[in-house]
Amino acid sequence: MAGSTFGKLFQLTTFGESHGPAIGGVVDGCPAGLRVDESAVQAELDRRRPGSTPLGTTRREADTVEFLSGLLEGVTLGTPIGFIIRNADARPADYGHLQQAYRPGHADLTWEQKFGIRDHRGGGRASARETAVRVAAGALARQLLATGGIQVRAWVSQVGEERLLKPWQELDLEAVYRSDVRCPDEPAAARMEALIGRVRREGDTLGGRISCVVRGVPPGLGEPVFDKLHADLAKALFSINAVKGVQFGSGFDAIAMRGSAHNDAYVAKQGRIGTATNRSGGIQGGISNGEAIEFDVAFKPVSTLLRPQSSVDSQGNAVMLEGKGRHDPCVVPRAVPIVEAMACLVLADHLLRQRTARV
């Protein structure tokens, strides 16, 4: 109810501040009998980890996940899977100067307005560090999805004004994590990386776009009215820090299209009814149709600048701030595994929910 639990059947509860002793989570509802590859969970965490790409913050966290329950010799027991990640490299002293000031674009002020108290050490729970827990849980969800042949792949399709427009069918989605900027198209990746370097030297920051495709989704996932599959995905994606927009299939481009051009025609496909085009993004009426699910996520530029900006303190006095700490000039490369994780969590949940749709 207080917003730290996600999902209905495959359910994740998270906790933890960025500079407290640990962050962690509990996955309840993972079916019994799933063989879990713990090293694959760790590998996903490594992809999100600060320092995992030369483009990001220099904060170094081992981000080692410790599983505390729910597994017996690597197999899920059907009981909650509790895990923690210790905050090894916390440097709360970096944030002492922020105890009174509100950083522009951050949640410092609203957090205090809500609770009357806030953890000023590195953003506390508002820090993106919290998403490491989602990545670990998402990795478990991904292993459940894999038993049903479902594959989730995201990549950076835009950094600032540098955009990759190729459709995913022309990309090697297995190559995403071989690219520092998490863009599987080499020329585009090079342009993005050059831009990030330039903007970093200016002490400024960049926004970006992550695109995602989910293949192998069986038809029928999603609940018709309020819990439409894309509605739940959208909520999951907007819950990621810095996300300002989400669209599925044709998205905002659909506004200016005619119905005759937009409708996906039905065609016979290997023993099932498919569609010739995929403007619906794999979801019709909130329910998966068996085509690939496609969506885009817009991220605003990082709020912490490595140059001075003016702000106010809690008494309303003007103050000057300059990011110290260790910060990314562009968040999207590290956000790729987070987008994937949230998509995995939603799909795992709906995969289980669909088990009760019919007598």
Place this chain on the structure above:
Amino acid sequence: MAGSTFGKLFQLTTFGESHGPAIGGVVDGCPAGLRVDESAVQAELDRRRPGSTPLGTTRREADTVEFLSGLLEGVTLGTPIGFIIRNADARPADYGHLQQAYRPGHADLTWEQKFGIRDHRGGGRASARETAVRVAAGALARQLLATGGIQVRAWVSQVGEERLLKPWQELDLEAVYRSDVRCPDEPAAARMEALIGRVRREGDTLGGRISCVVRGVPPGLGEPVFDKLHADLAKALFSINAVKGVQFGSGFDAIAMRGSAHNDAYVAKQGRIGTATNRSGGIQGGISNGEAIEFDVAFKPVSTLLRPQSSVDSQGNAVMLEGKGRHDPCVVPRAVPIVEAMACLVLADHLLRQRTARV
């Protein structure tokens, strides 16, 4: 769990197929002691009603809401408010030809893939008729919000390629419903209406954009991690039929901005800390900051065309379809009260949730 309940504290459960005896809803969690203006609820329904604008379907529904519980002499009892709306003008015979065929762009096929059975009469529960219940419940939520000075206003800001770019501060938002196309700017409205007329004559359909602003929101609404205020709003909006994209504040435009240009600077405002600009859209870190909440919703073109299009039947045979029934060439004018209703439901829910944030 099956997706017909929305909200956590201010909670709406809906039921009903478009051509069954009635649709209806239950609002549970509305605080006791709220004086309800039932005629205002009906007025909202009238704004959504088929036939409420000359631009829409010619289906005529009185859409009279009947309250069955939860009110004593016009005051809420704290008990669930049950209500129904009879389906007066159901013409299931119009849909007999669709029993076997799957309409492109509709949920006919996915519904059947999910449940193994579907109500083919006018889309059944997949019909937009279901949203009348949301509008009635949203009108109750709006009356609760009004006690706290919160105002929700939406309008059509784009139809096809015709766009209204004026900021809301320059529009008369009280004039929205005086415009057939629900656009409060007369020249833009005229262009949109002309476009709708032209496309209707072609038997084709249009997409559109609805913009929404919420004023008077106190700081502090929204739960930090998964139930961020804009995440819950996004889910609510994507649960409306035909929505393909949602963005808050700077939205997709944020991608190509620099952090130095995007950050909203804090300034003193009448005894509180406000922001000089509002690229955050009134929400930072998932929590309202006291500025106006601003968002955009993209709708795809209506799927039912009044001209022939090819499809398949349940055996996979090619068939030709042509919309009979009574259909809108452009759904956005009628969707304005639905967008407002969903926003009201989310805000009422979070207004109550905030009551438990502090000791």
Place this chain on the structure above:
Amino acid sequence: MAGSTFGKLFQLTTFGESHGPAIGGVVDGCPAGLRVDESAVQAELDRRRPGSTPLGTTRREADTVEFLSGLLEGVTLGTPIGFIIRNADARPADYGHLQQAYRPGHADLTWEQKFGIRDHRGGGRASARETAVRVAAGALARQLLATGGIQVRAWVSQVGEERLLKPWQELDLEAVYRSDVRCPDEPAAARMEALIGRVRREGDTLGGRISCVVRGVPPGLGEPVFDKLHADLAKALFSINAVKGVQFGSGFDAIAMRGSAHNDAYVAKQGRIGTATNRSGGIQGGISNGEAIEFDVAFKPVSTLLRPQSSVDSQGNAVMLEGKGRHDPCVVPRAVPIVEAMACLVLADHLLRQRTARV
């Protein structure tokens, strides 16, 4: 959240005051493809109906259920099943004298303490009339359970000091509803009915006990920690008006037993492992073990007496009250279908929940 929704996957939401226009409910999560016998639902309602036994109130309600959604030609669509029951014989004038007074043993005072307002007409939503909705929904759940061979049977095993001690294996549980007092043992039934008649003539009222057995439950239902099968059943039973105690299997008698006498020994039974005795009441560690589930429910005597009793009004002044209206001297005969309904709802919910326990 406000307590009008029950269940997690097979979910009932109810609404309605006893003397408003109607009461009703929404069952969400009933799987698609269940053939529903609507007349069997009505038959269950008839068993709970005031006037259904000569022992109860003389209020006459047709209690005709009207299904509004979720069914197509008698088969569930997977969508919410909405239904209403009109309040035909409401006589709010009978309760005018109670607008200011608080009836002892009733919820008048606490309701007002909670909400600051109450519907004084016949108890409003605190009236047992609300349970008619549960019976209708329970009848749907029963039909789902029947597809899995699960049978729920309850009976009156005690009225005041008159107790039936025979084990259920010696009773004809199909004969329960042929007895006015809902006791399938004729001599015991006669003693109970004589006692009710005597106490009624004294203007007094009686408590009672309902026993229930559920046969055909597959092993494995129930969630281990908080949502143990008997914990959910207990909550369901305590949510029925006038219930003061619930016990499973050996119940309160277990306190004075030794472990060596209490443990149920495992034995081989038709290809499965069963138990020789059933002191566990068919549930071990919160999970069904395949034996019959057995429990007892204690009801306090009816609070409304047909003779004067003293009370206070809202100003704290002493007043004398005497039940007018139409009231049962003993509630348990009419509560039998309610106990069955609540058990059916819980079991249907856990039957669906179990579908996601394993990969």
Place this chain on the structure above:
Amino acid sequence: MAGSTFGKLFQLTTFGESHGPAIGGVVDGCPAGLRVDESAVQAELDRRRPGSTPLGTTRREADTVEFLSGLLEGVTLGTPIGFIIRNADARPADYGHLQQAYRPGHADLTWEQKFGIRDHRGGGRASARETAVRVAAGALARQLLATGGIQVRAWVSQVGEERLLKPWQELDLEAVYRSDVRCPDEPAAARMEALIGRVRREGDTLGGRISCVVRGVPPGLGEPVFDKLHADLAKALFSINAVKGVQFGSGFDAIAMRGSAHNDAYVAKQGRIGTATNRSGGIQGGISNGEAIEFDVAFKPVSTLLRPQSSVDSQGNAVMLEGKGRHDPCVVPRAVPIVEAMACLVLADHLLRQRTARV
């Protein structure tokens, strides 16, 4: 959904097996600004700890709670409070002989029937060790309740056939934990302890009864229909291992009473309306009335005997079992803090829920 989360606004999620690395929990929804006495939490854990009374198991666990999040300098942040308790004295080897056999009265068999897999080491998650997490979370809830003057006190009122019948008003409830058997009446405590000693020497076990009283509850807590205050309490209590029965106020004794004798008369009490007697147990219509809440919980005898008993293995073969490990002959002394903890959790939840009952 999988049963490891409890509560709606003050919400506890738990995890952990008895012989895994750790058990733990997450409390989400605790309001911000509560000063937490961590040593008081530890003190409650110490009262439940194996070895805390000379009457119990000889397993020694430090049961040291480690808080990982949600607190800043001892004050709640409004964020989830995550904590773990390491399993220090796990001796899984004690349970190797149980890998194939099902212990009578335990959940071994049902757990395996549910999940197809079980952790045989000391009961895994079915072990009462899991309740340590509830005690820690309950201690937090208790501190929230204390800010509103609410006090929860439980004691052992029966062990086997030895019963303490004195009403709580005649007991020194602050002395409960000074008694090894958790009975605040010295003569009764002496008889109970003697009985436990005798039965332990026989290798047998005993059941018992815990009584509980909650004072200082404001009127108005509890939701009218399904989430009645005592219904939620009952669910909480039945979720504790070995509980077979729960009753409120007059409980099962109400069955044989007349309404004229059972009704609690209203009387003026220090500026509020109270009741002269308290057969309702402080709850009317599911809502607290301001009187003390009173209930009784029946526990079955411990299932593990320190003498041989017959059972079967997973192939259905007869085997002889004899408790090794370290086991209590009577669970109720150690269950007192667990009963209190569950009551605290329910009351804290409803205290918060009541904040949204009125406009």
